[in-house]
Amino acid sequence: MRTIALLVLCAAPVHAREHQLSRLPRHAQCRSHPRLGVTEPRLASTLRIRGGGSVATAGGSVAAPSGLVDRLYVPLAFVGWFLMNIQYSMLNKKVLMVWKFPWTFAALQLLVGSLWICGLWLPLPTGRDTSSSIRTRPSVDMAAMWQLLPISACLALGHALSTVAPAYGTVAFTNVVKTLEPLFTCALSALFLGQIFSLPVYLSLVPVIAGVLLASTNEVSFSMTSLVSGLFSNLFFALRAISAKGVMASPLGKNLSTTNMYGLLTLQSLALLLPLALLMEGPQLAAGTAATIAEIGGAWPFVRMLLATGVTHYVYNECAFIALSAVHPVTHAVANTVKRVAVIVITVLYFRNPMTRLGTAGTSMAILGVLLYSLAKARDDRIKA
Numbered sequence: 001m002r003t004i005a006l007l008v009l010c011a012a013p014v015h016a017r018e019h020q021l022s023r024l025p026r027h028a029q030c031r032s033h034p035r036l037g038v039t040e041p042r043l044a045s046t047l048r049i050r051g052g053g054s055v056a057t058a059g060g061s062v063a064a065p066s067g068l069v070d071r072l073y074v075p076l077a078f079v080g081w082f083l084m085n086i087q088y089s090m091l092n093k094k095v096l097m098v099w100k101f102p103w104t105f106a107a108l109q110l111l112v113g114s115l116w117i118c119g120l121w122l123p124l125p126t127g128r129d130t131s132s133s134i135r136t137r138p139s140v141d142m143a144a145m146w147q148l149l150p151i152s153a154c155l156a157l158g159h160a161l162s163t164v165a166p167a168y169g170t171v172a173f174t175n176v177v178k179t180l181e182p183l184f185t186c187a188l189s190a191l192f193l194g195q196i197f198s199l200p201v202y203l204s205l206v207p208v209i210a211g212v213l214l215a216s217t218n219e220v221s222f223s224m225t226s227l228v229s230g231l232f233s234n235l236f237f238a239l240r241a242i243s244a245k246g247v248m249a250s251p252l253g254k255n256l257s258t259t260n261m262y263g264l265l266t267l268q269s270l271a272l273l274l275p276l277a278l279l280m281e282g283p284q285l286a287a288g289t290a291a292t293i294a295e296i297g298g299a300w301p302f303v304r305m306l307l308a309t310g311v312t313h314y315v316y317n318e319c320a321f322i323a324l325s326a327v328h329p330v331t332h333a334v335a336n337t338v339k340r341v342a343v344i345v346i347t348v349l350y351f352r353n354p355m356t357r358l359g360t361a362g363t364s365m366a367i368l369g370v371l372l373y374s375l376a377k378a379r380d381d382r383i384k385a
Contacts, residue, residue: 077323082339084316089171089343090350091309096167099292099302101285103277105309106163110156110270112310113317117263138260140253145268147247152268154240160273161233169219169226171347172355172363175340176215177230179208179366182373184238192242198380204372211366218359258321266314333374340367 096102123131165174183205189195216227256264278285293299324332344363348355355363 074323074326077319077326078335080319081316081323082342084312084319085339086343086346088309088312088316089166089175089347091305091312092163093166093171093347093351095305095309096163098295099288100167101277101281101288102164102167103160103273104281104285105306106160107270107274107277108306109163109310109313110159110266110273112307113266113314114263114270116311116314117259117266121263135257135260136255138253138255138257138264140256140264144252145264147252148264148268150243151240151247152265153272154236154243155265156269156273156276158233158236158240159269160277161229161236164229165226165233167226168229169223170221170351170353172344172353173215173219173221173223173226174230175344176212176363176366177227178234179340179370180212180231181234181237182370183208184234185241188238188242193245198376200376201373201380204369204376206369207365208369208373211362211364211369214362215359215366216362218356218362220354220356220359258325259318262317262321328378333371333378336374337367337371340370 092105095105099105117135120135121133121137123133126132162174162178165177186197186202186205189197216222289302293302296302323335327335344367347353
């Protein structure tokens with residue numbers, strides 16, 4: 001019940017504001033997301049906070065937030081991102097400790113997220129012969145859906161492998177391995193896009209690599225499966241970002257806000273991942289699930305854990321997209337670093353995972369390296385602009 005209440009608190013203002021954004025003029029609804037490679041509403045026109053806390057209106061003039069939802073929109077997105085990410089990390093690990101079917105579990109998380117977004121798109125009667133949805137549904141044709149398919153495939157595999165990693169290792173170690181994603185991004189950007197970054201960007205990767213190596217060699221609960229799964233997860237997430245840059249260069253449809261785009265990608269990822277998960281884990285799934293239900297004392301506690309994990313996963317991603325697109329890249333870098341530290345520290349304390357001094361030093365080095373990388377990339381983007 002506490003999880004559900006928290007979800008409502010964080011999600012309600014966000015979805016209310018999304019409902020308002022969906023009614024912006026077409027010219028105010030498209031720009032590319034610098035980190036995710038997806039189109040989003042022109043958040044600069046309604047959300048991007050600069051200096052004195054004012055925001056620009058759709059017409060380009062500057063005005064103070066007009067209501068409580070406007071004022072709380074971005075702060076609650078940050079709160080939702082942090083709290084839901086921590087909650088998801090803990091719930092995800094708790095389920096995997098008693099139900100080691102990570103591929104199926106990853107698909108179920110996408111299923112819950114798909115039901116969540118479809119519920120937001122569902123028309124609700126508001127009067128005689130009228131209806132309205134919490135969020136305006138996107139409008140895309142089949143050609144656009146085919147264009148999104150490579151991105152969804154990378155999202156599905158990246159998410160599945162990031163669920164496999166904590167099934168065999170600690171949450172803290174999994175988060176340390178995730179810090180290597182910028183290394184894959186730099187390599188793939190050079191390989192496929194011919195994009196070369198500045199020297200400070202590449203130098204910032206040195207402490208990341210050294211930190212992960214130090215943490216891996218001194219990890220008390222080291223698992224090669226966890227390490228390899230985390231590395232391949234980084235690869236697929238980096239491929240997702242690379243493939244998105246080409247696909248999102250032109251408009252794909254109407255009402256494609258950041259959150260609506262993520263909803264479409266979630267639906268496609270589910271369609272791709274579910275058959276693969278059942279193929280890999282289906283034969284043992286019934287017996288394993290029955291054993292898990294018997295162990296935890298009933299079907300409802302198990303179902304409740306699955307639902308809570310799926311919803312927290314979807315909401316934390318939505319909140320992250322909104323929060324990170326509404327602030328300066330440096331603020332984004334610092335917030336992401338603080339969030340990762342919070343997840344590592346809280347999960348280590350909660351699950352009582354032992355960490356050596358060298359392992360802690362490696363973790364700290366890797367996180368610092370990611371912060372330096374983000375700051376160096378933000379500097380490059382500012383110079384190019």
